Amino acid sequence: MLEITLFYIAATIALAATVLAMTRANAIHALIYLIVSLLAVAVIFFLIGAPFAAALEIVIYAGAIMVLFVFVIMMLNLGEEGDARERGLLQPSIWAGPALLSFLLFAELLYMISTVEGPVSMQAVSAKEVGLALFGPYVLAVEIASMLLLAGLVGSYHLGRRYLEREE
Amino acid sequence: MEGLNIPLNHILLVSSLLFSIGMLGLMIRRNIIFILMSLEVMLNAAALAFVAAGAHWGQPDGQIIFMLILSIAAAEVAVGLGLVLQVQRRFKTLDMDSANRMRG
Amino acid sequence: MAEMVWLVPLIPLLSSVMLMLCSANLPRLLIGLLGVGSVGAAALLTLSIGMDFLADPEPFQLTLWTWMQVSNFSPGIAFYFDGLTLVMMSVITGVGFLIHLFSTEFMEEDASYARYFAYLNMFVAAMLILVMADNLLLLYLGWEGVGVCSYLLVGFWYQNSANGQAARKAFVVTRIGDTAMALGLLLLFTELGTLDIQSMMAVANQQWQVGDTVPLIACLLLLGGAVGKSAQLPLHTWLPDAMAGPTPVSALIHAATMVTAGVYLIARTHDLFLLAPISMMVVALVGLATSLMAAFTALMQSDIKRILAYSTISQIGYMFLALGVGAWAAGIFHLMTHAFFKALLFLGSGAIIHYLHHEHDIFKMGGLRTKMPVTFWSFMIGSAALAALPMTSGFFSKDQILLQAYMMPGAGPWLWLGGLLGALLTAIYSFRLVFVVFFGEAKTEPDGDTGWRMAVPLVMLCGLAMIGGYFIIPVADVFPAVSGEHPAHWVEYVSISVPLIGLLLAYLIFHSRQINMDTLVNSSVGQLLRRFWFGGWGIDWLYDRVFVRPYYLLSGLMKNEPIDAIYGLIVAVNQTFNHWLAEAQTGQMRWYILSMVFGLIVLLTLALQIPLEAL
Numbered sequence: 034m035l036e037i038t039l040f041y042i043a044a045t046i047a048l049a050a051t052v053l054a055m056t057r058a059n060a061i062h063a064l065i066y067l068i069v070s071l072l073a074v075a076v077i078f079f080l081i082g083a084p085f086a087a088a089l090e091i092v093i094y095a096g097a098i099m100v101l102f103v104f105v106i107m108m109l110n111l112g113e114e115g116d117a118r119e120r121g122l123l124q125p126s127i128w129a130g131p132a133l134l135s136f137l138l139f140a141e142l143l144y145m146i147s148t149v150e151g152p153v154s155m156q157a158v159s160a161k162e163v164g165l166a167l168f169g170p171y172v173l174a175v176e177i178a179s180m181l182l183l184a185g186l187v188g189s190y191h192l193g194r195r196y197l198e199r200e201e
Numbered sequence: 202m203e204g205l206n207i208p209l210n211h212i213l214l215v216s217s218l219l220f221s222i223g224m225l226g227l228m229i230r231r232n233i234i235f236i237l238m239s240l241e242v243m244l245n246a247a248a249l250a251f252v253a254a255g256a257h258w259g260q261p262d263g264q265i266i267f268m269l270i271l272s273i274a275a276a277e278v279a280v281g282l283g284l285v286l287q288v289q290r291r292f293k294t295l296d297m298d299s300a301n302r303m304r305g
Numbered sequence: 306m307a308e309m310v311w312l313v314p315l316i317p318l319l320s321s322v323m324l325m326l327c328s329a330n331l332p333r334l335l336i337g338l339l340g341v342g343s344v345g346a347a348a349l350l351t352l353s354i355g356m357d358f359l360a361d362p363e364p365f366q367l368t369l370w371t372w373m374q375v376s377n378f379s380p381g382i383a384f385y386f387d388g389l390t391l392v393m394m395s396v397i398t399g400v401g402f403l404i405h406l407f408s409t410e411f412m413e414e415d416a417s418y419a420r421y422f423a424y425l426n427m428f429v430a431a432m433l434i435l436v437m438a439d440n441l442l443l444l445y446l447g448w449e450g451v452g453v454c455s456y457l458l459v460g461f462w463y464q465n466s467a468n469g470q471a472a473r474k475a476f477v478v479t480r481i482g483d484t485a486m487a488l489g490l491l492l493l494f495t496e497l498g499t500l501d502i503q504s505m506m507a508v509a510n511q512q513w514q515v516g517d518t519v520p521l522i523a524c525l526l527l528l529g530g531a532v533g534k535s536a537q538l539p540l541h542t543w544l545p546d547a548m549a550g551p552t553p554v555s556a557l558i559h560a561a562t563m564v565t566a567g568v569y570l571i572a573r574t575h576d577l578f579l580l581a582p583i584s585m586m587v588v589a590l591v592g593l594a595t596s597l598m599a600a601f602t603a604l605m606q607s608d609i610k611r612i613l614a615y616s617t618i619s620q621i622g623y624m625f626l627a628l629g630v631g632a633w634a635a636g637i638f639h640l641m642t643h644a645f646f647k648a649l650l651f652l653g654s655g656a657i658i659h660y661l662h663h664e665h666d667i668f669k670m671g672g673l674r675t676k677m678p679v680t681f682w683s684f685m686i687g688s689a690a691l692a693a694l695p696m697t698s699g700f701f702s703k704d705q706i707l708l709q710a711y712m713m714p715g716a717g718p719w720l721w722l723g724g725l726l727g728a729l730l731t732a733i734y735s736f737r738l739v740f741v742v743f744f745g746e747a748k749t750e751p752d753g754d755t756g757w758r759m760a761v762p763l764v765m766l767c768g769l770a771m772i773g774g775y776f777i778i779p780v781a782d783v784f785p786a787v788s789g790e791h792p793a794h795w796v797e798y799v800s801i802s803v804p805l806i807g808l809l810l811a812y813l814i815f816h817s818r819q820i821n822m823d824t825l826v827n828s829s830v831g832q833l834l835r836r837f838w839f840g841g842w843g844i845d846w847l848y849d850r851v852f853v854r855p856y857y858l859l860s861g862l863m864k865n866e867p868i869d870a871i872y873g874l875i876v877a878v879n880q881t882f883n884h885w886l887a888e889a890q891t892g893q894m895r896w897y898i899l900s901m902v903f904g905l906i907v908l909l910t911l912a913l914q915i916p917l918e919a920l
Contacts, residue, residue, distance in 0.1 A: 040207045044215045055226035081256040086264045105282045131228030135221045141909050142217035146210045156259030166261040178272040185276025192283030301892030
């Protein structure tokens with residue numbers, strides 16, 4: 034039963050950290066909560082028998098991608114006044130409508146999930162199996178992912194160049 | 202790691218809750234950095250659902266899709282943050298409401 | 306010699322083409338030589354052909370080539386030559402030559418010297434084709450050709466927009482008549498199967514009885530064309546405005562030749578008109594009404610050229626009267642004499658205008674008798690002939706017309722009486738002109754009298770206007786003889802004395818002033834009549850209200866393209882939808898996200914309607 038207890042704890046942490054991340058005015062604070070949330074999800078991955086995915090989640094998501102965010106936020110040097118404006122935005126009149134929409138979506142998802150039945154047991158999938166499938170039937174997906182990353186690389190290089198600001 | 206008795210629908214419940222929260226954040230925040238973060242949350246929620254389903258059937262496909270989502274997220278963040286820099290340079294703000302030149 | 310007749314229109318035509326093509330490279334002397342010489346050569350050629358013809362008066366036909374061949378319709382470029390053609394050709398080339406010579410001095414300082422002679426030569430060529438044509442289609446070609454030349458020459462000084470306006474008016478108004486005439490030609494062809502004038506007349510005489518409806522319609526349509534070209538009621542309004550052109554043009558086109566084309570047309574197709582007595586009556590009435598209307602109007606005008614223009618309308622009215630009563634030869638005779646004296650008067654007025662710095666108002670002239678003797682005597686003789694004083698050319702022709710009008714059974718005496726009134730008015734207004742311009746005290750100083758190039762045509766035309774009445778025109782074979790008994794002698798005496806009475810009245814009113822008209826003129830009725838007659842009986846005003854303004858109104862309406870508005874509605878609906886959809890593009894990213902989420906929820910809700918088992 035330990036795993037189940039751990040799962041509920043991780044799930045609670047993930048949800049709480051996400052809610053906090055979404056409501057922070059300060060970007061760095063939000064980012065740290067987000068990292069916590071990602072780590073909690075990594076725990077869930079581990080618990081449901083996907084250790085390889087859990088490792089990737091930590092290394093790439095919580096590590097590389099979030100570090101990128103940190104870099105950019107540091108570069109932009111957002112001041113206290115930006116935080117103040119962000120706080121002002123969190124008024125009920127602003128989030129009431131979106132919250133209703135989100136709730137509707139969640140309710141529908143809930144309804145769909147409630148119909149799911151089946152065995153409660155999970156089966157572990159080792160990194161070896163994943164690797165075999167990845168370079169077997171899914172080799173095309175690997176190619177597509179590599180092209181996507183290349184496109185991302187070129188795109189971010191282009192957008193990051195400084196001369197673009199001289200076009201003004 | 203044997204004896205995993207976590208019900209699938211509980212994991213899916215967590216996943217859809219995360220997705221909804223991410224979407225809510227997407228809708229209420231104006232700062233483009235938060236918008237990107239919300240997108241990450243939503244992608245992560247989808248990834249969780251995939252991995253859970255893969256584990257449920259004992260198949261590697263879920264994790265492979267997870268890796269695809271990971272690469273999409275990486276590419277999206279790289280381009281998105283490049284755009285953030287440009288937005289900051291051009292509009293001197295990160296408020297997306299002021300970047301409305303596409304008005305029809 | 307007769308085979309050379311095709312050269313007569315060809316020479317002026319070639320000269321015109323040459324002047325058009327190389328006008329920039331020719332010295333003025335050569336332009337003058339070419340312009341005058343070509344018409345002179347045509348005149349000489351006409352003279353020699355005429356001599357041959359008079360020696361052996363046999364009409365002949367000359368087909369040069371087939372113009373076109375469509376089924377059984379094959380009009381040729383073919384000329385027909387008889388006495389009537391000869392008279393017309395002589396007038397056109399003879400008077401035309403004198404007017405061309407006059408023009409060399411009149412237009413001396415004009416920048417567009419070559420253009421002027423190119424148009425004038427082209428006019429002579431077209432007019433010759435008109436009178437020589439063997440079929441009505443070729444005649445129509447010449448008919449339209451002279452119309453174009455008239456348009457070009459009225460608007461010759463096109464830098465002044467009023468002249469362009471006058472040219473357009475002349476063109477549009479005559480076009481109405483020309484359209485009627487074209488319809489007449491089509492009707493004649495469908496009914497008779499040919500447009501060759503001689504065979505057409507023969508077929509018509511076999512096919513139709515006197516009083517049939519079809520010839521009546523055809524004649525009225527032809528009359529429409531003639532009325533338009535010859536400036537008769539109701540299509541006369543263009544001629545006074547056509548005086549905007551150079552004065553020699555007015556002399557040649559708008560007095561001597563082109564405006565008499567309608568008379569020629571009716572005379573040429575007289576067999577048709579004889580088949581429709583009603584149309585003859587219409588011709589006579591149109592002629593008489595026009596003649597009186599124009600005479601009254603001429604009495605009131607102060608512009609020297611407008612007086613002569615209305616006088617021309619009036620005199621052509623006489624010719625129509627003659628045609629209407631069947632006095633064909635008299636009508637053509639009057640056409641010829643009128644060409645002489647009216648050309649003389651117009652050239653005289655041209656000389657006055659030329660040496661008086663383009664002054665047109667007769668009340669600003671005066672006392673020119675001693676200063677411009679050549680012009681004075683030309684005007685005296687011209688006016689005498691116009692007024693039909695005894696022994697002048699106009700006397701013989703007008704006398705014939707009046708007598709034969711009287712001889713017409715039925716309405717004859719009434720037509721005669723109307724003609725007499727016209728003759729009286731003619732004498733009054735023509736001598737009013739002479740007394741006002743040449744007698745009295747001088748008001749403007751002329752630059753001198755005419756040079757030889759003006760004087761020679763004037764003197765020669767003086768001679769023609771004097772002795773023209775003794776010519777015997779060789780048309781006896783062309784027209785049927787006039788029947789009816791000669792009226793009593795008193796009729797003739799009255800006809801002779803009326804112009805003299807007119808002369809006396811003009812003398813008493815305008816020269817010695819023993820009859821004072823001032824009280825009559827200044828009374829309210831007098832003023833009203835004066836204005837009414839001065840404006841040409843308000844016909845221009847009427848046409849402006851009835852045709853021109855409604856037309857402008859209609860075109861103003863059509864300018865907004867009401868039909869397009871239907872399609873415009875489709876556009877407007879699309880644009881409205883586009884506008885609404887464009888409103889959705891706020892440029893706000895949150896708005897887009899909200900829309901997407903909303904759409905996602907809707908789609909998901911729809912998906913939930915499908916039972917999971919079915920997936």
